[in-house]
Amino acid sequence: MALYVEGLSKGVANGGMAQFQEMMRQQLESSMHAELEKLLDTSTGAEREVSKKDFEGFKNIFHRFLQVKGPSVEWIKIQRPPEDSIQPYDKIAARGLPDNVADSLNKLVVVKLNGGLGTSMGCKGPKSLISVRNENTFLDLTVQQIEHLNKTYNTDVPLVLMNSFNTDEDTKKILQKYTHHRVKIHTFNQSRYPRINKESLLPVSTNLSMTGQNSEGWYPPGHGDIYASFHNSGLLDQLIAQGKEYIFVSNIDNLGATVDLHILHHLVSQPNGKRCEFVMEVTDKTRADVKGGTLIQYEGKLRLLEIAQVPKAHVDEFKSVSKFKIFNTNNLWISLAAIKRLQEQKAIDMEIIVNPKTLDGGQNVVQLETAVGAAIKSFDNALGINVPRSRFLPVKTTSDLLLVMSNLYSLDAGSLTMSPKREFPTTPHVKLGSSFTKVQEYLTRFESIPDMLELDHLTVSGDVTFGKNVSLKGTVIIIANHGDRIDIPAGSMLENKIVSGNLRILDH
Secondary structure (H helix, E strand, O other): OHHHHHHHHHHHHOOOHHHHHHHHHHHHHHHHHHHHHHHHOOOOHHHHHHHHHHHHHHHHHHHHHHHOOOOOOOHHHOEOOOHHHEEEHHHHHOOOOOOOHHHHHOOEEEEEEEOOEOHHHOOOOEHHHOEEEOOEEHHHHHHHHHHHHHHHHOOOOOEEEEEOOOOHHHHHHHHHHHOOOOOOEEEEEOOOEEOEEOOOOOEOOOOOOOOHHHHHOEEOOOHHHHHHHHHHOOHHHHHHHOOOOEEEEEEOOEOOOOOOHHHHHHHHOOOHHHOOOEEEEEEEOOHHHOOOOEEEEEOOEEEEEOHHHOOHHHHHHHHOOOOOOEEEEEEEEEEHHHHHHHHHOOOOOOOOEEEEEEOOOOOEEEEEEOOHHHHHHHOOOOEEEEOOHHHOOEOOOHHHHHHHHOOOEEEEOOEEEEOOOOOOOOOOEEEEOHHHOOHHHHHHOEOOOOEEEEEEEEEEEOEEEEOOOOEEEEEEEEEEOOOOEEEEOOOOEEEEEEEEEOEOOOOO
16 A cells, blocks of 8 residues: 555656546556466366356455545534434334244244354354354354254244355365254355455465465455355355245354344335335443444435544543444344345445455455445335344354353254343453463363353453352452462352462362
8 A cells, every 4th residue: 555655646746646546546457457367378177167256356456555645534414314214123123023933934034144264263164154052053053043944934944154265274174063953054155255465465476376385365255255155155045945034143153143023023014115225233332332333424325434433532422331332243134135236237335345464475455355344325215123132142252152142041943142140231341361262271160151140240360260169259260360360269258359379279
């Protein structure tokens, strides 16, 4: 990017800014196209054809990236969404359910975003294959939920996984174990885009392979890629031909994202001319969610505003719980026919997220990405529904994992629900230190998961282990200083306690 900016500044000095900018853009674009052709020439057959399709999408995002002239939103134009554009969930649920729930369900497809790896939790392979509860993985729980629906209502709700080149092979191997379950499972792959050098803005890969030096040269371009890759895979047309009307999309690591029959009924029961093409589930912001994207009204359309789009001077305002009260859970209900129409018209508009990365060798690169929720402004009659917090239960860290493995939740047919024994509906705030980051290490530190029904806040730092049947209540802070170790004895009950120093339980 430095070259691009440097060239532009020279152009300013010489006058004719707009003309020079355009010349530079065209030069960069033709260089990029030439490099992409060279990459395609390093392969043949099916791989070449798939990459060719992917590169069409990449050319489009790269072209738009070069056109961007400043912030994608003008702060002064941001308005609060009109009252009726974000409906409370209770109002939707109050309408009740029809006798023929099965008719609605047979119009639905469940899509899970399955492109991510478990690396942030110290695991190899797809994140969806990490065990989260009673030896069940994220994928197991998803299959159980949909199978339960299909058996209960005698329906045929399929599961679609959007994989990435990082997760596809491992996921497909594991899918064989579900062949006798009452769920049809389809997969399609996200695109594979080239990482570009931050200076030259050209691809860092020298051929289409994923091995050796080129292994770091590629990336899946964010979940906003779902529209193009779903359409390109042929699966979208196939599902429309089967009479499917809506997809329910969510992150596979959000254990609260189960099929909600009330939202589904609301969608399929509307008159044709007023059909809502896009529903975004939002929920009330807490101080833990200050970075989450929010819904705004902008130039007459409902729009998703992400922290990356906010001018620096307004970041604190964006994080404020009083001004922006809700955030996007990334649970989305989208019309299949609308995706097809907008894809064919090339009319889906999503802001570009410029994601800088440093490769292992120290090379600075840029990834151009998009987010699925950002397309809300392209759909007709889009709606936000303010859902209970229980529909947002993401597992991003081992701190989240501790919550969902504990007795705070009970598991039924793949769905986790808050225990009725917990007296208040909020989940405790849990902060485990760096000794707990990796799942394997985290598991060795708990002989059994503590009783957390009455816990408000837990902070653990340093070399700490928990014996069997420990009970934690109120606010508990356990800090082992560097070089020290704390073993919480089996059967301990800690209520509003700070434990520090060195506590070793030795066998004798």
